[in-house]
Amino acid sequence: xxxxxxxxxxxxxxxxxxxxxxxxxxxxxxxxxxxxxxxxxxxxxxxxxxxxxxxxxxxxxxxxxxxxxxxxxxxxxxxxxxxxxxxxxxxxxxxxxxxxxxxxxxxxxxxxxxxxxxxxxxxxxxxxxxxxxxxxxxxxxxxxxxxxxxxxxxxxxxxxxxxxxxxxxxxxxxxxxxxxxxxxxxxxxxxxxxxxxxxxxxxxxxxxxxxxxxxxxxxxxxxxxxxxxxxxxxxxxxxxxxxxxxxxxxxxxxxxxxxxxxxxxxxxxxxxxxxxxxxxxxxxxxxxxxxxxxxxxxxxx
Amino acid sequence: xxxxxxxxxxxxxxxxxxxxxxxxxxxxxxxxxxxxxxxxxxxxxxxxxxxxxxxxxxxxxxxxxxxxxxxxxxxxxxxxxxxxxxxxxxxxxxxxxxxxxxxxxxxxxxxxxxxxxxxxxxxxxxxxxxxxxxxxxxxxxxxxxxxxxxxxxxxxxxxxxxxxxxxxxxxxxxxxxxxxxxxxxxxxxxxxxxxxxxxxxxxxxxxxxxxxxxxxxxxxxxxxxxxxxxxxxxxxxxxxxxxxxxxxxxxxxxxxxxxxxxxxxxxxxxxxxxxxxxxxxxxxxxxxxxxxxxxxxxxxx
Numbered sequence: 001x002x003x004x005x006x007x008x009x010x011x012x013x014x015x016x017x018x019x020x021x022x023x024x025x026x027x028x029x030x031x032x033x034x035x036x037x038x039x040x041x042x043x044x045x046x047x048x049x050x051x052x053x054x055x056x057x058x059x060x061x062x063x064x065x066x067x068x069x070x071x072x073x074x075x076x077x078x079x080x081x082x083x084x085x086x087x088x089x090x091x092x093x094x095x096x097x098x099x100x101x102x103x104x105x106x107x108x109x110x111x112x113x114x115x116x117x118x119x120x121x122x123x124x125x126x127x128x129x130x131x132x133x134x135x136x137x138x139x140x141x142x143x144x145x146x147x148x149x150x151x152x153x154x155x156x157x158x159x160x161x162x163x164x165x166x167x168x169x170x171x172x173x174x175x176x177x178x179x180x181x182x183x184x185x186x187x188x189x190x191x192x193x194x195x196x197x198x199x200x201x202x203x204x205x206x207x208x209x210x211x212x213x214x215x216x217x218x219x220x221x222x223x224x225x226x227x228x229x230x231x232x233x234x235x236x237x238x239x240x241x242x243x244x245x246x247x248x249x250x251x252x253x254x255x256x257x258x259x260x261x262x263x264x265x266x267x268x269x270x271x272x273x274x275x276x277x278x279x280x281x282x283x284x285x286x287x288x289x290x291x292x293x294x295x296x297x298x299x300x301x
Numbered sequence: 302x303x304x305x306x307x308x309x310x311x312x313x314x315x316x317x318x319x320x321x322x323x324x325x326x327x328x329x330x331x332x333x334x335x336x337x338x339x340x341x342x343x344x345x346x347x348x349x350x351x352x353x354x355x356x357x358x359x360x361x362x363x364x365x366x367x368x369x370x371x372x373x374x375x376x377x378x379x380x381x382x383x384x385x386x387x388x389x390x391x392x393x394x395x396x397x398x399x400x401x402x403x404x405x406x407x408x409x410x411x412x413x414x415x416x417x418x419x420x421x422x423x424x425x426x427x428x429x430x431x432x433x434x435x436x437x438x439x440x441x442x443x444x445x446x447x448x449x450x451x452x453x454x455x456x457x458x459x460x461x462x463x464x465x466x467x468x469x470x471x472x473x474x475x476x477x478x479x480x481x482x483x484x485x486x487x488x489x490x491x492x493x494x495x496x497x498x499x500x501x502x503x504x505x506x507x508x509x510x511x512x513x514x515x516x517x518x519x520x521x522x523x524x525x526x527x528x529x530x531x532x533x534x535x536x537x538x539x540x541x542x543x544x545x546x547x548x549x550x551x552x553x554x555x556x557x558x559x560x561x562x563x564x565x566x567x568x569x570x571x572x573x574x575x576x577x578x579x580x581x582x583x584x585x586x587x588x589x590x591x592x593x594x595x596x597x598x599x600x601x602x
Contacts, residue, residue: 013378013381014343014377014378014381014382015343015344015347015378016347017347017348020344021374039340039341039343039344039370039371039374040340040341040344042315042316042340043316043321043340043341043344046316046317046318047318063403063406063407064407065373065374065377065403065407066377069340069370069373069374069377070340072366072370073322073340073366073370076315076366076367076370077314077315077316080314080315081315092406094406095406097402098402098403098406101398101399101402102364102366102399105364105393105395105396105399105445106364106365106366106445107444107445143408144406144407144408
């Protein structure tokens, strides 16, 4: 099953040349989930040839502009481009008020249904589930209420081995795909392992931006497969990171290591860094399997 | 005196590849005036190496998103980048509410003073004057209240001819520069024409977006030097233009001709047009001195 994320923005606070504010597009089994939506996200989607129309779920971490100023434009363009499918948006409660006031004054009556799900910014909760995955909030520690999100795939059923399955009644498929053995009326056993192959192990993607290093959210991200973590500064600016409630690249590496994740992606880089290699190397000094989450890159999760 | 406009966006409604929503940067005597501010305007300023910090006045025509969704991001970045100079914003009264709610929820206290001047969207008025120019609204006919803006340079003083001026007392300069002749105590006359050269004639730039063809605003733009006029559609879509309260390229040409302007710039192109040559030729078929107002071009006014 496809499970990948494409980075649309890697910049913190203000855009800089070639770096846009935060947004990521998660594709799980050909369903598209947008995570944060900084200004210019719709232009980034066009640039990377990704179809905005395919997005059905949007998750907004917090109400600093570099994480949501692009949302109203994206929603407006979907309306103008004839969208009729519903859209589900998850974010801090005040986000809806910000959207509605702008629709009101532009006299916009959306052609599609907008379902808004206010997030509880003080306790980690499962906020969404479908047959592919569940989404749980991560309570981060920022200057204003802020949640990350962890996307956890569900355990998939075993896959039938076609040649073997063709020799038995389809009535037994459901149980065998669930990994259960079947006893026939004559006492003969059909073993799930003989007729199916196990599905891939479910994988998980945790998205943490913006936050102080804070052990309280570690249990939510522990052992996840891929962790995206903000790394706004180099560690020589640790005081600045603490003051602004951000993380350094070194800390991001430590968080990955402490929580036994498989892979770390870092992003949300301060505009002061013209190049990013130093940030990558600093994180890799404590957690080697780190990559830069920069514009246009797609990571298999 | 410098009097030029740089186009930051030429797209209507939704951005398309290489075309951004509307914004223009007017430079008059090294003071910078931003006209409309679609999403991604701050990124366009970076792309074209224009300093956002130099903008001291912003004029917003109306509250359709393609004309203002970039404003909150631009103002926020100015704050984060340490701006302390005041900013003056002119636009529909509801614009301030939209800005304030977003500053409130992001817990942003601007480091600079934001002075807001609500526009009267039902009567053309002079809304701003300084020593270089005056700005008057143009009452357009759109689906929601919408004003254009006409920037009219003031008559400059005559310039002293240095060699000749050195032969007389500085006490006479003020009158001579105003074009007035001076009678000396001995009855001798100092003629302004002998000691000065006339200043350039003042020029004007009218900005009209978005609107139906409507003769009621013609008196405000009559005889202006450069007219920017929206030209969303080709004339074969005149019905669509009327329905959405927009103008065709042919109509833009007619408006330029009827109002005896010197030069026409057209923009605000529908995303359906992959190339723009047809729109240009349609406008030129009635008004030859027409150019495309597309991203990155600077026009001397």
